[in-house]
Amino acid sequence: MRAGYAARGVIYVLVGSLAFWAAFSPSQPEGTKDALSQLRAAPLGIAMLSFIAIGLFAYMIWRIIAGVADVEEHGRGAKGIFARAGQIVTGVIHGGIGLWVMALAIGSARDGQNSQIAWIQALLDLPGGRPIVATGALVLAGAGVYYVKKGAFSEYQDHLASAPLLSRIDPLLKYGLIIYGGLLVLVAVSFGFAAWNGEAAQSGGLGQALQSLRDLAFGRVLLGFAGLGLIAFALYNLAEAVWRIVPTIDGPGVETMRRAAQRLT
Template sequence: MIDKSEKFSWLVRTGFAARGITYILLGYIALSTRGDAEGGGSAVYDYLQEVPFGTPILWVMSVGLLAYVAFRLMCAISDIQHRGTDFTGILKRIGDAASAVAHLFLAYACFQFATWTRTSTEGDSGGQAMAGSILQYDTGWILILLIGLGFLTGAFMQAKTAVTAHFMHRISRHAPAIVNPIGRIGHLARAAVFLLIGWSMTRGALAGEEDRIRGLGEAILALRDMSYIYVWVAVGLILFGLFSLFTAFYRVIPDFGPEGLKPSFRA
């Protein structure tokens, strides 16, 4: 019988694998089109619709991305990674929450394509559509502003992680040595994208205009006029995707014990 810990582990690993596929395809499409593609991150799922078994793959990725979102929310709310309540720990947990939101947008777009219910709204990952729905409420701009600040915090933490390679603390010692350098480059590229998303959300919230808000794919396309930076970010996201696939295999997953939601780690 598969226990609760093993089910949780498989869900988390599926989430990291789905994240990896998304980032690899996103970087690949950005490089191959050099900014000519429309739809940003949604082009990833549009691309998958055209390959054999594309719809089943989209369903698996939808579930995987939702599992990853749930994992990041648990990291932010329940502190299952034991980040602590000091200043650094709080910043990391805010970054976890921002990551959950970013991948919720991706999961939303992926689900739309899996069910063939994509709307005419052109958003790279469902970001503008979801943000527009939130801004319809009187206090919606406050929530978007907080999410934007969360992305800015996440960008800082991603950049810091790229420098310190702290992500290796949660990777098994059996992982190949290449995981470290590709993880550093990938996190730095992701920091640049998070910075653009956070800035756009902050401006969009203050102006009350969802058209200013960018999701993952649109943040990349915003760099297309800066050729070298655009290519570097696209390559970096491919490497982050590869890092995510390695993480799916070698991540040290929290082990749920009788104490409840907050687990201990196993090597």
């Protein structure tokens, strides 16, 4: 779990930094896979990619175990089953990304954007393909709203252990979650257009969402805020790597951020 969150933190530090740089330079904002592709050429880049891949594999294993064994105590009701299924699905998705990152490290990865478009076009070409892609867009939008809600109402404070440093950076954690959720909604909108028009090329990832911000009025300012938000989201993932509480492992006696705040007030 902690290795997985750390790997996610490294990824979004890269994406956020490149986005912030693109706000004040001629370069284009990069999505997750493009940012990782640039990392490969850096000193120790292959070693870093290997670390990220291993972390994502570890995160996959953690999410699948968490969903099957219910170590975070979601329960067996409809809401709990949905949350646990979501853990398993996101675990498998991160495992797939980990495979791509490992392939990138050894020099055999395909272009991420072209691969995504090919997969979506294959789905669109199936009978009922458009509703399938549209459903995926709705799920992605729901995930975005979830992150916004998680940040806006400080829900993350229920599963992070109390620590003085976390109290000081709490506004950054909130900001990062809200920005990341908003960007996921933008990605979902592009998938919705792809489903509506039957054109896989209209679907975009995080890089296209960032580019769409830069194309707006005051776009470079918006892109700069988005880049900083992704760096803050990376900070949130790193906080999860260090202070995440797992109820069935850590026990009920660990003081959370929320409990500490309530005690002080």
